[in-house]
Amino acid sequence: MIKNYVTGFPRIGEQRELKKALEEFWSGKCELKELENVAKELRARHIKYQDEAKIDLISVNDFSFYDIMLDNMITFGAIPARFRELNASEQYFAMARGNKNAVAMEMTKWFNTNYHYIVPEVTNDVKFSLNPDKIINEYKEAKALTSKKLKINLVGPITFLALSKGGFTSNPLDRLDELVEKYTELLKEISKLDDELIVQIDEPIFVTDRAAGLVKFIVPTYEKLTSAASNIKIIFMTYFEHATEAVKEVVKTKIWGVGLDFVHASCQQEALEVLKNSDKVLFAGLIDGRNVWKANLDKKLEIASKIKSIIPLDRLVIGTSCSLLHVPFTLKYEEKLNPEIKNWLSFAVEKLAEVRVLANLVHEKELCEIGNEIYKSNKEAALTRATSKLINDEAVQKRVSNLTKFERDTPYEERIVIQRKELDYGILPTTTIGSFPQTTELRQVRNAYKKGLISKEAYEKDIKTYIDECVAFQEEVGLDVLVHGEPERNDMVEYFGEQLNGYAFSQNGWVQSYGSRCVKPPLLFGDVSRPKPMTVEWITYAQSKTQKIMKGMLTGPITIMNWSFVRDDKPRGEIAKELALAIYDEIDDLQNAGIKIIQVDEAAFKEGYPLRKENISAYEKFAVDCFKLSVSAAKASTQIHTHMCYSEFNDIIKTIEAMDADVISIETARSGNELLKIFKEVGYKQEVGPGVYDIHSPRIPSVEEIVKQINDLLLVLPKEQLWINPDCGLKTRKWEEVKPSLKNMVEAVKIVRG
Structure with a gap:
């Protein structure tokens, strides 16, 4: 039997x-x-x-x-x-x-x-x-x-x-x-x-x-x-x-x-x-x-x-x-x-x-x-x-229970006027989603530092060298808004989890995301708080290396939650508020350090949606509230970007609008303009960065191909509303693919602007 x-x-x-x-x-x-x-x-x-x-x-x-x-x-x-x-x-x-x-x-x-x-x-x-x-x-x-x-x-x-x-x-x-x-x-x-x-x-x-x-x-x-x-x-x-x-x-x-x-x-x-x-x-x-x-x-x-x-x-x-x-797969390799x-x-x-x-x-x-x-x-x-005393933090619980404000002080129509004047990024501004190739050498440096094989000074020198190279390449190729490349980050969720109270980490807790791509979700076991700034040091260092705008890169509270293994003894809406407050504090520190654009990625926002309509409104309510809470520290002049990938947006476009980000970048390279049309149909007023080439493929798009893609985008949305970028982060690609692809992207933008 x-x-x-x-x-x-x-x-x-x-x-x-x-x-x-x-x-x-x-x-x-x-x-x-x-x-x-x-x-x-x-x-x-x-x-x-x-x-x-x-x-x-x-x-x-x-x-x-x-x-x-x-x-x-x-x-x-x-x-x-x-x-x-x-x-x-x-x-x-x-x-x-x-x-x-x-x-x-x-x-x-x-x-x-x-x-x-x-x-x-x-x-x-x-x-x-x-x-x-x-x-x-x-x-x-x-x-x-x-x-x-x-x-x-x-x-x-x-x-x-x-x-x-x-x-x-x-x-x-x-x-x-x-x-x-x-x-x-x-x-x-x-x-x-x-x-x-x-x-x-x-x-x-x-x-x-x-x-x-x-x-x-x-x-x-x-x-x-x-x-x-x-x-x-x-x-x-x-x-x-x-x-x-x-x-x-x-x-x-x-x-x-x-x-x-x-x-x-x-x-x-x-x-x-x-x-x-x-x-x-x-x-x-x-x-x-x-x-x-x-x-x-x-x-x-x-x-x-x-x-x-x-x-x-x-x-x-x-x-x-x-x-x-x-x-x-198994706990047997978990020794730490x-x-x-x-x-x-x-x-x-x-x-x-x-x-x-x-x-x-x-x-x-x-x-x-x-x-x-x-x-x-x-x-x-x-x-x-x-x-367990590891789980409960009275200060976190009190801060969450006293929350009253969940959104920015200035409406978008007023913010965007201030931002376009102060940031002066022009028509069809170019940028990337955030990460640059995670080379074997870079991983070896991080692993060596984590294992105590090299000093902090040696580690920081190598990371700064990589940032210098990323900044120099972006300036050389002519990108408008730069990123620091994220060389210090192992994963867009794990990196933040490592710096938050309430998280633990496995050594070998890998899970397949697609093909050979594996992720190691952190273990969110207790009340979450941010003991100290998580990204300010590296972002401000990168900004010191260029006169162009350096974009701060954060992962949003809903994505951190959805890409973690989350405690099952507390409502997810309460957990998301704790994460949102940690990001709120980080945004405030970044803008006070002179960072003018901050991207708060919500790649897994749609992923967390319940599969039945009767459960969706409750999820949307706490997910939108928590994103807005996380960015509510931003001044009117601080431009907030977000990124979403591999999502069907037709049924959640109003929810995306309610998130009230200043710019959203999305994946459209494999799906054509069908995904983008919904933004036009609903009269979406914020700025949009549709991916103009697919980063999950090793192929290098030609200038002509990207020119056509941009012209197709312009059939859907006006030039004043469009940003030009790849469809996702570049960490899984090789430099020999990234450099010509981005050069071709910038060249294509110059042609279209002309």
Whole structure:
């Protein structure tokens, strides 16, 4: 009997082995075969971890070299025309990263997480086909490594098309019948792999408000899929919110199981009542797959008891709320964390044990000695977190409770007149988003200083040298508003977290953001405050090296919160206020030190949005209030910029307007002007910096290409309202890509101005 499962497992490796192998392959330092060998070793190790943890149902096909949605495109032949002539290995990475002849495919956030997926392009000229080799090979590989039951993970056809882009005359969902035919062919093909096969089909689109318009597709789609092969059991998997509308339709089909999230969904009662009168197996996601705190197993048992009162035990399987892709790999390399804080944590490998113990408790199976230890440890962690002196700061709590002011004193229409006069930046001012390449040498300097291998004086000398070079290059190329390049920063959130009270940091808590890009979110465990200035020293040093305007660079409170692993014992709105006050203090110090433009990045503002409309207004209220609180220290003459990336703004444009930033820079390089048009349609009055080239691709845009892009922008917004910049920070790029790209950007602006 299957009692437990894991929705999916991290793939980057416990020490980022896949990241390192990918980057060596891309730089030509290793062959494809060597990359494939690393991947094979990782898959084997990950199966071993799950096998040893006694996970009953282990995932296959949750591994990817870049992104699962991209893998789905390859499996079903959804290849854009510009990549079709390439061979298989070139095609895959060109679709993700672009090449000298073709722009990469668009990338955006996976629902409300910090993981990015490649957006499929399902235009009329796409002809679906089937390539099942990856799935078949990885199943056979796993079968040889474990005697446990395997399940094949697939992105569902409705979710795949609902998240795709079409052409001007095509709606991807119009192609559903064609795509389902290929899914049916796939199921028939893989049914030969085993006497009984379990397939998890992920349909998270049904946890969003789009479910109401998409549920009509469920019965016809899954009637075909469940009829494909008699020996296949299909799990209809959802996560991140409730999927009540979908459950009502799924029970009409021959689906074997339904996966529901009992961590992030506020209510699943209605769905449970629907499932009660069916024969469906419930895959109950009770262990949090998106946060790092140990599960309070007693509270989980309370939820499970309510489920058991409705769903019989023989139809109940306990697992993770979503894939463990969203949490770090393991705690075993964490040697420097405060032991008290470390005892509150559980990463992916540790969550496997929590799944097993909770499942045994729910199924009333006696715990083994290790299980008893885990249960006892989790119980103690819940108690110490509630009472620890590390968490509570009365001064912070008092300051938050006394808040009354949440916005700037001067309205935008008056501020912008003052700013344009004092800053004198002219038409189509050029700038960058903030960061410059994080070179190997730069990382080595930071690491050496952190480990005590070099002195503070030596470290600061190297950082200042890098800043000098950044300033000199920007002046040479002719940028109007400069940045210091952020050489002292490891990450746009971690850097600030390291200087705030209430934060802790892992050594190896890496999480995949996209492809080889990994982030190490800090651990926000207690009340937050800023003991001293965080950026003033470096920004003012950079300003002393130029007569041009030097832009101060900060990360906004909502992004710091959304890109941290946040304590789950306090409302997020209160936590955001604490962070906003820290940024408020920093802005005040910067402007008093002579910095005239300050950028407060809110790259993750949209990412934090609830997936259901009924929860959005509460989030928007505290998110906007906290951004405005953070910048309310700024004088009328201090220009506040913000940056947002990889977001659909159509539904939140009024909220962006309410944030009241003086300038917003956004990503439009991959998505064209469609994103920008909404700013015109609503009469957005503040200034806008649409990205004129894509920094997530190594290709160098030509002057002519950027001239066309700028002219296209001018069809949408007037020249007085536009800034010109890349679409995001440049830290992941190489100098040999950055220098010619920025030179071409400035040259293009000169041509357009002329």
